[in-house]
Amino acid sequence: MDQLLDQFFNLSIMQQVFPLLVKGLWMTLKVCAIVIPVGAFAGLVVALCATSQSRLARILTVPYVDLFRAVPPLVLLIFIHSGLPFAGISLSPFQSVTLAFLLNNSAFYGEIYRAGLESIGAGQREAARSTGLTALQTNIYVVIPQAVRNVLPDLLSNTIEVVKLTSLASVVALPELLYSADMARSITFNASPLVLAAAFYLVLLWPVVRLLSRLERRVAA
Amino acid sequence: MLLIHADARRGLPAARPLLLAQVDTALTPDTPILDVRGLTKRFGSTEVLKGIDLKVRPQELVFVIGPSGSGKSTFLRCCNRLEEPTDGSIRVAGVELLAHKVDINAMRRRIGMVFQSFNLYPHMTARGNVMLALRKVLKMPKEQARAEADAALDRVGLADRAGHHPSALSGGQQQRVAIARALALKPELMLFDEPTSALDPELVGSVLGGMRDLKADGMTMLVVSHEMRFAQEAADRVVFMDGGVIVEEGPPSAIFGAPKHERTRAFLSRVLN
Ligand SMILES: Nc1ncnc2c1ncn2[C@@H]1O[C@H](COP(=O)(O)OP(=O)(O)OP(=O)(O)O)[C@@H](O)[C@H]1O
Ligand SMILES: [Mg+2]
Numbered sequence: 001m002d003q004l005l006d007q008f009f010n011l012s013i014m015q016q017v018f019p020l021l022v023k024g025l026w027m028t029l030k031v032c033a034i035v036i037p038v039g040a041f042a043g044l045v046v047a048l049c050a051t052s053q054s055r056l057a058r059i060l061t062v063p064y065v066d067l068f069r070a071v072p073p074l075v076l077l078i079f080i081h082s083g084l085p086f087a088g089i090s091l092s093p094f095q096s097v098t099l100a101f102l103l104n105n106s107a108f109y110g111e112i113y114r115a116g117l118e119s120i121g122a123g124q125r126e127a128a129r130s131t132g133l134t135a136l137q138t139n140i141y142v143v144i145p146q147a148v149r150n151v152l153p154d155l156l157s158n159t160i161e162v163v164k165l166t167s168l169a170s171v172v173a174l175p176e177l178l179y180s181a182d183m184a185r186s187i188t189f190n191a192s193p194l195v196l197a198a199a200f201y202l203v204l205l206w207p208v209v210r211l212l213s214r215l216e217r218r219v220a221a
Numbered sequence: 222m223l224l225i226h227a228d229a230r231r232g233l234p235a236a237r238p239l240l241l242a243q244v245d246t247a248l249t250p251d252t253p254i255l256d257v258r259g260l261t262k263r264f265g266s267t268e269v270l271k272g273i274d275l276k277v278r279p280q281e282l283v284f285v286i287g288p289s290g291s292g293k294s295t296f297l298r299c300c301n302r303l304e305e306p307t308d309g310s311i312r313v314a315g316v317e318l319l320a321h322k323v324d325i326n327a328m329r330r331r332i333g334m335v336f337q338s339f340n341l342y343p344h345m346t347a348r349g350n351v352m353l354a355l356r357k358v359l360k361m362p363k364e365q366a367r368a369e370a371d372a373a374l375d376r377v378g379l380a381d382r383a384g385h386h387p388s389a390l391s392g393g394q395q396q397r398v399a400i401a402r403a404l405a406l407k408p409e410l411m412l413f414d415e416p417t418s419a420l421d422p423e424l425v426g427s428v429l430g431g432m433r434d435l436k437a438d439g440m441t442m443l444v445v446s447h448e449m450r451f452a453q454e455a456a457d458r459v460v461f462m463d464g465g466v467i468v469e470e471g472p473p474s475a476i477f478g479a480p481k482h483e484r485t486r487a488f489l490s491r492v493l494n
Contacts, residue, residue, distance in 0.1 A: 126336070127402075130329055130332070130333075130352055130403075131330060131353070132358040132406070133353070
């Protein structure tokens, strides 16, 4: 029992690696701070194209969304980081990670927004246009706010997935939370840093998961 | 440079002249507000409108009746180009709507439209619904837009409901908010597509009452509706449409009292019984 505690919950080791893990957490948050808002915005643009009047825009978005939804994010990340150099394009781990997750994410957010946009009846657009609002104004003030509200749980759920996804960045040696924890494990020969990292993820995501449950219950009601 | 007195056309004192940027023909007080000629509309290979000609003069209330599928909604929706006409000409206050250079958004704010299903924005209050186009189309400052919105809501008897969301309003109240939303832009023409068809019978009266007040204030209106009693009492002219054409038109007394065409008679005997 003591051995188990010592292997997984060694407080002195945790204390020792704490600053390192905080640095890792900081990196994780930095990736999220780019990938989540930019991905969410790009996803909205993708969805607007996918539902637009223009046939060309609709046709172009299909392969984009299909490709980046079908290719596993880990494959995409390794391709960008280790494959592109063969084409003379070398990106830093941070650049590779943000690019890979943005591509992946904008496709997923895009599909969610598309469902939301399609849930808004044509009458809303017609009413807005009949008062002289432009197509863009109609989207901004009438359609998008309602669409987002209708798919808020899905958006939030995808956002949680994005945060978890960032742990994949450890494979290209980006010193985010998981990478730092695993490095600490290999230095200390102890699993406690991994437990601590899991605790960090839990503390980070638990409030969001709670919020999501409440939202889902409200939508169901 | 042409100046017209918009208020004069509505029978109100001419307070400020309105400068019109896009006037194709000389405007006189008798220029029709709506002048439709040879309007056709095809959806794919089906021709839904087969050559409509109709003039609506200032302050006139023209009623459009006809069987389901006769093209009434399509006709109305062509009048602000929610539906793109296939051919013909539509002039609103002298401006050709189908001209390439026309600023359709600028024209649409001069053409109010009220829908069967209200189409209020559910995420905004009644006031918010009315304010949106005032702010974003007319670029009014917030305080002024708010005052204008409240005034428009007051005109339809809903001053005390300005802060309510549509979901907290009855159908009749929602439709009156929709009327206020169109009215606030001070349109020269208002289009109504079955404004009372989605309402419980006991709520129809309040909406018709609002339309009656508009008529009394000199608004020009084109109304598609099945409210035959309202047509008899309030319409200046009644237009009977069938199969994408206007079969006959005339004052309500003539259309309801002595219809000339067999199709009109058949339709009226069906709906009046
Ligand atoms: N977007 C569209 N695409 C194809 N056909 C259409 C479209 N809109 C209307 N139609 C057809 O045009 C015809 C006229 O429709 P419209 O809605 O104008 O009739 P209406 O007189 O308003 O009927 P109702 O009294 O039922 O409202 C119908 O046969 C309808 O099926
Ligand atoms: Mg109709």
